[in-house]
Amino acid sequence: MCGIVGLFLKTDKYRPELGRLTALMLHEMKERGPDSAGFAIYDEGQPGRTRITLLAENLASGWVDQDWFDTAKKLEGVLGASVDVRVIHDHAVFETDGDGRLARQWIIDNAPELAVLSHGSQIEIFKSVGDPDLVASRYDLASRSGTHAIAHTRMATESAVTTNGSHPFATGANTCLVHNGSLSNHNQLREQLMRKGESFQTENDSEVAAGYLSWRMREGDTIDHALKHALEDLDGFYTFAIGVEDGFAILRDPIACKPAVVAETQDWVAMSSEYRAIAQLPDVEHATLFEPDPGKIYSWSLNS
Amino acid sequence: MSSTFDLSEVSLRELNRSLHEASSGTFRITNPRGAHAVAAGIDADIAVEVDGSVGYYCAGMHQVGSVTVNGNASTGLAENIMSGTVRITGSATMSAGATGNGGLLVIEGNAGARCGISMKGVDIVVGGNVGHMSAFMAQAGNLVVLGDADADLGDSIYEANLFVRGSVASLGTDCVEKEVRLEHIETLKRLLEAAGMSAEPGDFKRYGSARQLYNFHVDDIDAEVQQKVAK
Structure with a gap:
């Protein structure tokens, strides 16, 4: 279905x-x-500003909020641009003036514990297993x-x-x-x-x-x-x-x-x-x- | 006796239970908002009127009595209807009247894909067009279309009469145009009158089974197998 x-x-x-x-x-x-x-x-969105939505699916495996910031720091070095981090439960949105496609590929290649859900100036994606209403409320869909x-x-x-x-x-x-x-x-x-x-x-x-x-x-x-x-x-x-x-x-x-x-x-x-x-x-x-x-x-x- | 059920206040199960317990009377249903299985399984000579659009399987397994929907219907409208009447003023999506054994289904607007799929005796009258693969594997009954039919009409049809006033995008396998005889004009007159639709019976073409798929044909098997059989 x-x-x-x-x-x-x-x-x-x-x-x-x-x-x-x-x-x-x-x-x-x-x-x-x-x-x-x-x-x-x-x-x-803002012109030239890319957002990358990321998922750490196995939070239980010991992923902590600091890991997001550490990953972002490494990514900054690759992009040559600063990366802002917004953590939302097991997701995070990275924002940067750097190249989104490059950022996506670098994360796929270098951060296997993460999934890149989306990148682009206008889009953010959130997803999870479980009851659809709970998923919507966990990521605060209604306020968007x-x-x-x-x-x-x-x-x-x-x-x-x-x-x-x-x-x-x-x-x-x-x-x-x-x-x-x-x-x-x-x-x-x-x-x-x-x-x-x-x-x-x-x-x-x-x-x-x-x-x-x-x-x-x-x-x-x-x-x-x-x-x-x-x-x-x-x-x-x-x-x-x-x-x-x-x-x-x-x-x-x-x-x-x-x-x-x-x-x-x-x-x-x-x-x-x-x-x-x-x-x-x-x-x-x-x-x-x-x-x-x-x-x-x-x-x-x-x-x- | 007339009762009204507001589906924004009454549960669907409560509604259908009340309809199943009734033996006579008229019932009005408001605020269906696309709910599934509205007025399914009616087994008494009651009249049900629905104000608004319904979801899947509305008036499914309809045994007797009448159901009228002032709106649209989704998949499986009046599927397996046995007798009685189901009418909608709007359009229906896929598989309207599927496997219907008898009774009359009237769709004033358009019907989507596979209207009358595997129909077994139901009469279906559609005021507008029907979608692709309508009357697929039809076995008995009549499908009357005042508008056009989309691709593959009557594919693998066993029997049943398909009357189309407008164009047919293409006929399905083993479906052919057939002569309209006096008995078919009579059938059309009767069905158009029952449906409350005005159209000239002489304007319709009739399609039905070429009956070439009924039997096994030795020519259809490949040469190698034929040789083995010959030996």
Whole structure:
């Protein structure tokens, strides 16, 4: 199963409430994915300032807050730029003027006890195993403001119930993805993408889809073009919700077994696995509702 | 007797229990907000009206009586309906009327993918379009579509009549266009009237089974096996 929600705020009206509304939607998708949950929040950020969200999954193994600061210190030497640290439970957000992609790769190569959940000027990702409501409250989703969010509740089928197997997945700057379904050619695709310079941190099929989009977009594709290629190259079942720097997109495979419903008002676009998540949103009674067509790319941009 | 259940105050289980215990009367349900299994398993001649959109399996296993939804419905609307009537004023997503044995399902808007999948005798009337692979493996009954049908209509169909007024993106394996005879015009008249929809029966095309998948054909096995069989 798995539950997906996405909320894209077209106007300023609900931006202070992005987190609260996303938490309401996530709560409704609990039954579709009680194993674990995660969310990505996009806000305006500061130009040139990269945030790197990190996870120390095995806090029990003796990771302490000081370790974050020690890691940041080493990273400063690599980047030649200062790194600020904000610790949130077992996550930390590093902020720097340095190169985000370099920072991500250095942490993957040199800090195996950490997972890099996201990097970019606009995005932060938080995820954990356990009850989705508890996950939302532990990382204080409800207090967050921003422009768009995507979130996921997981019922694991293709890999173990671990925080690292939870969604959203992000490999490229400001790009992330949540997935309901399963891919059948992810091993082959992972190998191909690694040869093209993508790096992966899990055995999860959905991370490969995120890596695929990051690679395409790094090659110059727009999100629409990247998804057009994804339709040809990804084999399996999927409903994706994708967040990028300035937008939000949806794609379902051509068979479309995995559910999706979209609602749009003048202030927001919302997508979910089920209508009951959307039913929580303000002004929903005036929304235009539709089921996304199979194999059709839908995207919205803050700049259009 | 008429009762109202506000699903923002009453639990779904409480609602469905009350509907199952009733033997007559009319019931109004408000604030469904996408809840699953609303009015599923109704087994008495009661009339249920739902104001708002429902989730999965609304009016599933419907045995008798009527359920009307003033809104949209998600996956599995009226799945395995046996008799009686289910109507929605909006659109339905996937697998509406799946495996239905009898009765009438009316969808005033569009139906999503696999509408009438494995239908076994139900009559389904859709005011708008139906999604891909509708009437997949249909066995009996009638599917009437006033709009268009998406790809692979009637794939692997055994029997059943599929009437489409608009275009058909493509027919599935073993589904073919068939002659519309007088009896089919009568069927269409009856179903359109029952559904409360105005359309000219003569404007519909009929599709059904070519019956080429019914039997094993020796030509379908490969040459090597054929040689072995010949020896």
